[in-house]
Amino acid sequence: MSSRTPPPKPGTDPLPLRGLRASFAYAWAGLHFAWRSQRNFRLEVYIAAAALVLAVWLQVSLVPVLLLVALVLGLELLNTALEALVDLVSPNFHPLAKAAKDVAAAGVLVVSGIAALIGVLLFLPPLVSRLGLW
Numbered sequence: 001m002s003s004r005t006p007p008p009k010p011g012t013d014p015l016p017l018r019g020l021r022a023s024f025a026y027a028w029a030g031l032h033f034a035w036r037s038q039r040n041f042r043l044e045v046y047i048a049a050a051a052l053v054l055a056v057w058l059q060v061s062l063v064p065v066l067l068l069v070a071l072v073l074g075l076e077l078l079n080t081a082l083e084a085l086v087d088l089v090s091p092n093f094h095p096l097a098k099a100a101k102d103v104a105a106a107g108v109l110v111v112s113g114i115a116a117l118i119g120v121l122l123f124l125p126p127l128v129s130r131l132g133l134w
Contacts, residue, residue: 058126
């Protein structure tokens, strides 16, 4: 066990900028953990980058694409956090722990599926037109 004192809770540091910097450092550490440990998160980031490039090429509004990217990636990060918490509090198999992890993964699946459908609706008409298929 470490003898170091824990960092102050966000919002309680008497030097506000130092506390803000620490909050950003924790968030970057979370992104780094997710990138390192979650294959699906990396895959979703690559798909998001491809969607953004496609949106620029097809001159599709970036706002809905960015909103969908934020929704999918944000939900994936929450799913990762929930999985880590469940693993911490229930290291042995428990049906409720499995249900919690499965339902969180299902949330990502539902949002990703709907985002893909919206992507098809956004990209298909300009793609067909750009490629001269219609």
